[in-house]
Amino acid sequence: MWSGTPLFPESASTMASRVDALYFFLLAVSVFFSLLIAGLIVFYAVRYRRRSPDAVGARIHGGMMLEITWTVVPFLITLVMFFWGASVYFAMARPPDETLNIYVVGKQWMWKFQHLDGQREINELHVPVGRDIKLITTSEDVIHDLFVPAFRVKADVIPGRYVNIWFRATKPGRYRLFCAEYCGTRHSGMTGDVIVMEPSDYQAWLSGGAPEGSLASAGAKLFQDLACNTCHRPDAQGRGPVLEGLFGRTVRLQSGEEITVDEAYVRESILNPAAKITAGFQPIMPTFQGLVTEEQLLELIEYVKSLKALPDARGPQRGTRVGVEAQTR
Amino acid sequence: MVTSTVLAPPRHYLNDGYGIKSWLLTRDHKRIALLYLASVTIFFFVGGAMAVLIRLDLATPVGDLVSDETYNKLFTMHGVMMVFFFLIPVIPTVLGNFLVPIMIGARDLAFPKINLLSWYIYVIGGLFTLYALVAGGVDTGWTFYTPFSTVSSTTNVIPTALGIFVTGFSSILTGLNFIVTIHRMRAPGMTWFRMPLFLWSTYATSLINVLATPVIAITVLLIAAERVFHFGFFDPRVGGDPVLFQHLFWFYSHPAVYIMVLPAMGVISELVAAGCRKPVFGYSFVAFASLAIAVLGFLVWGHHMFVAGESVYSALIFSILSFLVAIPSAVKVFNWTATMYKGAVSWETPMLYAYGFIGLFTIGGLTGLFLASIGVDVHVTDTYFVIAHFHYIMVGGTIMGYLGGLHYWWPKISGRLYNEGLAKLSAGIIFVGFNLTFFPQFVLGYLGMPRRYHAYPPDFQVLNVLSSAGASILGAGYLIPMVYLMWSLRYGRLAGSNPWGAVGLEWTTASPPPTENFTQTPLVSWEAYDYQPPVEGHVA
Numbered sequence: 126m127w128s129g130t131p132l133f134p135e136s137a138s139t140m141a142s143r144v145d146a147l148y149f150f151l152l153a154v155s156v157f158f159s160l161l162i163a164g165l166i167v168f169y170a171v172r173y174r175r176r177s178p179d180a181v182g183a184r185i186h187g188g189m190m191l192e193i194t195w196t197v198v199p200f201l202i203t204l205v206m207f208f209w210g211a212s213v214y215f216a217m218a219r220p221p222d223e224t225l226n227i228y229v230v231g232k233q234w235m236w237k238f239q240h241l242d243g244q245r246e247i248n249e250l251h252v253p254v255g256r257d258i259k260l261i262t263t264s265e266d267v268i269h270d271l272f273v274p275a276f277r278v279k280a281d282v283i284p285g286r287y288v289n290i291w292f293r294a295t296k297p298g299r300y301r302l303f304c305a306e307y308c309g310t311r312h313s314g315m316t317g318d319v320i321v322m323e324p325s326d327y328q329a330w331l332s333g334g335a336p337e338g339s340l341a342s343a344g345a346k347l348f349q350d351l352a353c354n355t356c357h358r359p360d361a362q363g364r365g366p367v368l369e370g371l372f373g374r375t376v377r378l379q380s381g382e383e384i385t386v387d388e389a390y391v392r393e394s395i396l397n398p399a400a401k402i403t404a405g406f407q408p409i410m411p412t413f414q415g416l417v418t419e420e421q422l423l424e425l426i427e428y429v430k431s432l433k434a435l436p437d438a439r440g441p442q443r444g445t446r447v448g449v450e451a452q453t454r
Numbered sequence: 455m456v457t458s459t460v461l462a463p464p465r466h467y468l469n470d471g472y473g474i475k476s477w478l479l480t481r482d483h484k485r486i487a488l489l490y491l492a493s494v495t496i497f498f499f500v501g502g503a504m505a506v507l508i509r510l511d512l513a514t515p516v517g518d519l520v521s522d523e524t525y526n527k528l529f530t531m532h533g534v535m536m537v538f539f540f541l542i543p544v545i546p547t548v549l550g551n552f553l554v555p556i557m558i559g560a561r562d563l564a565f566p567k568i569n570l571l572s573w574y575i576y577v578i579g580g581l582f583t584l585y586a587l588v589a590g591g592v593d594t595g596w597t598f599y600t601p602f603s604t605v606s607s608t609t610n611v612i613p614t615a616l617g618i619f620v621t622g623f624s625s626i627l628t629g630l631n632f633i634v635t636i637h638r639m640r641a642p643g644m645t646w647f648r649m650p651l652f653l654w655s656t657y658a659t660s661l662i663n664v665l666a667t668p669v670i671a672i673t674v675l676l677i678a679a680e681r682v683f684h685f686g687f688f689d690p691r692v693g694g695d696p697v698l699f700q701h702l703f704w705f706y707s708h709p710a711v712y713i714m715v716l717p718a719m720g721v722i723s724e725l726v727a728a729g730c731r732k733p734v735f736g737y738s739f740v741a742f743a744s745l746a747i748a749v750l751g752f753l754v755w756g757h758h759m760f761v762a763g764e765s766v767y768s769a770l771i772f773s774i775l776s777f778l779v780a781i782p783s784a785v786k787v788f789n790w791t792a793t794m795y796k797g798a799v800s801w802e803t804p805m806l807y808a809y810g811f812i813g814l815f816t817i818g819g820l821t822g823l824f825l826a827s828i829g830v831d832v833h834v835t836d837t838y839f840v841i842a843h844f845h846y847i848m849v850g851g852t853i854m855g856y857l858g859g860l861h862y863w864w865p866k867i868s869g870r871l872y873n874e875g876l877a878k879l880s881a882g883i884i885f886v887g888f889n890l891t892f893f894p895q896f897v898l899g900y901l902g903m904p905r906r907y908h909a910y911p912p913d914f915q916v917l918n919v920l921s922s923a924g925a926s927i928l929g930a931g932y933l934i935p936m937v938y939l940m941w942s943l944r945y946g947r948l949a950g951s952n953p954w955g956a957v958g959l960e961w962t963t964a965s966p967p968p969t970e971n972f973t974q975t976p977l978v979s980w981e982a983y984d985y986q987p988p989v990e991g992h993v994a
Contacts, residue, residue, distance in 0.1 A: 148900070159813075159817055173797050186733050186736075214832065217832055274833070310522045310593070
């Protein structure tokens with residue numbers, strides 16, 4: 126019965142060993158203090174057991190040195206825990222500059238993954254081993270949470286926001302993926318697998334699918350279908366800002382604030398254009414709230430990202446490979 | 455040993471009127487304590503029955519006992535009932551109501567009618583919630599996270615929210631009553647630093663009750679308003695922020711953890727002092743630790759949102775503050791343990807519960823450090839590790855403290871002694887059952903089993919079966935005291951005024967106490983826990 130029962134999770138990412146090391150330190154401290162307290166209680170309960178019905182204890186009221194010791198020593202130990210925990214957390218919270226980006230949309234009750242090359246998956250995510258992967262996540266409905274125990278990574282997937290999760294898988298295999306934030310009836314069915322592949326297998330897998338072309342090219346088509354291109358023209362003659370080379374740049378808003386153009390800003394500008402108007406433009410753009418799905422938003426974002434600044438301003442480079450790109454953010 | 459030389463006066467609070475009106479319209483804090491005892495016990499067993507169903511369902515990985523919807527409603531109602539209708543009120547309203555006036559030598563609380571009003575408000579809030587249960591239940595989790603609770607759920611969110619809203623006023627009024635009573639009604643000579651430590655922790659708890667409860671009231675009201683009027687506070691589609699709700703919710707609900715556990719800490723101080731017949735080691739450190747916990751407890755709510763898109767820097771602040779709040783708890787544990795040194799240490803039932811509390815609370819507290827340490831928290835948050843951690847605090851801490859206190863003061867409350875053998879047996883069963891239920895959940899959590907899962911991967915089954923087996927033992931452990939305590943009311947031996955040979959004003963009056971508590975106002979000229987070496991008794 127016990128043979129198939131694991132007592133410790135698999136470690137399959139660069140983060141796993143760092144988290145486990147801290148975990149074992151915490152465990153060691155906890156075991157020490159638990160045994161100390163339990164040992165003292167048992168020892169005192171036996172050693173000083175009441176021997177006659179009217180016995181009373183010694184009249185000891187306290188001791189300043191002891192109080193200071195057991196205030197200061199735990200404090201110092203917790204400081205170690207704090208700094209160690211914070212350093213692991215910093216590593217988790219800051220994705221490396223060069224990442225392979227994959228978009229994730231959670232909805233009741235499934236996970237949808239979109240690769241930049243156009244492959245779409247549901248409840249399965251294929252990634253290559255040894256590469257830094259960044260998942261850019263959002264939700265179509267309620268809060269979900271993407272959790273891969275073998276990688277020791279987890280983050281809430283929040284509607285209206287893009288939350289990044291990054292990891293680097295260290296060994297090929299199939300690992301469980303859970304939704305860890307309660308999201309309704311079939312919450313416990315919102316699970317899947319991360320399939321970590323050797324780079325060559327991953328390339329083979331990539332070339333197997335994607336009939337519709339890359340995410341950016343789908344975005345380009347949508348950009349035309351929604352007639353965005355009538356105002357956002359590459360030649361600076363349109364009524365909206367030029368999008369070429371915009372992503373990652375800092376722009377000045379009408380309010381005087383400056384903002385870096387990231388996924389969240391592009392998203393907001395599509396759904397709620399009047400919220401942050403670029404200086405020099407009129408708030409004339411209509412909202413696309415309800416007209417574009419979360420997945421279409423991601424295509425549009427990826428299209429905007431793919432628009433490199435061109436010296437001759439002759440429109441975007443279509444069909445360029447955007448699988449890996451430097452994140453300027 | 456002190457035997458009651460004077461027979462208890464024939465008239466005491468229990469036989470001072472027999473009709474239903476004499477109970478439902480009583481203003482006697484002791485009778486109101488018993489009204490609360492009956493009502494919180496009902497909620498404990500309803501909430502407990504749901505826990506039994508949850509654990510039965512989780513004995514198999516496929517979730518075949520109940521449907522998804524039912525399972526989600528079970529853990530939601532289990533949480534709502536246990537947190538808002540049992541754990542938060544239990545010790546203040548039952549033991550606190552009974553003991554606060556007696557321990558300070560007063561005749562009653564400062565506002566006896568408001569005390570009765572608190573109970574009625576509690577009952578009305580409870581009825582709303584029971585209505586929600588009967589009308590089909592609610593499936594949001596006791597945390598009501600938006601936008602699920604405001605947009606997605608189709609269950610009885612509003613009646614449940616109203617139930618919590620209403621019950622909150624009962625907490626506020628009881629807290630206010632205790633604060634005023636402790637300030638204004640202490641007997642001559644009962645200075646702040648002569649008060650039993652139970653009163654310090656009750657006072658700290660009351661501060662949190664008064665300051666934090668309005669926030670949850672507003673928060674659940676916003677949920678109800680958003681469901682009815684679609685204001686969009688928490689709806690990202692119209693510019694709202696779903697995570698804002700979590701800030702509001704935990705601004706109350708984290709301090710609420712201390713509302714649950716501080717009173718239990720106060721009980722343990724009393725049990726340890728009486729069980730060792732010795733002053734609590736470092737009285738003022740234990741007293742101020744309660745206040746420190748109450749204050750710091752307000753500043754750590756953000757540690758519930760480490761993975762909820764919180765900024766890196768706020769996460770760091772909340773992490774260090776969460777470590778700080780652990781220090782006063784550790785100080786208390788060390789002081790209780792040191793109190794046993796050179797004590798006359800008892801092995802009677804109340805002390806067994808105190809041993810259990812200290813051990814389990816230590817584990818609960820230490821595992822809290824894992825959660826404050828952000829690098830590890832990211833992996834274990836929203837898993838069974840968290841479930842195990844807070845059950846060690848709330849069940850291992852609060853319920854052990856409550857049961858220990860109930861056993862310690864039962865002779866005072868009822869005037870009778872219960873069967874000591876059965877009581878020790880059930881304390882042992884509870885301790886074993888508790889650990890078997892919740893320890894495997896730490897392992898499951900680190901393995902990655904998420905909480906609130908109706909079905910789970912099959913390789914987690916063995917640990918889940920262990921946990922379910924433990925729950926059945928724990929359930930039996932809770933039923934046995936019901937039986938022998940009821941039995942003792944009729945058949946138990948008379949307790950006398952001071953069966954434990956303890957000091958404290960409550961042991962100087964008769965058991966059960968007269969309606970007015972003391973035949974004459976006590977004059978206090980001794981420190982708390984003033985155990986004198988045996989000469990000729992030690993009653994002042």
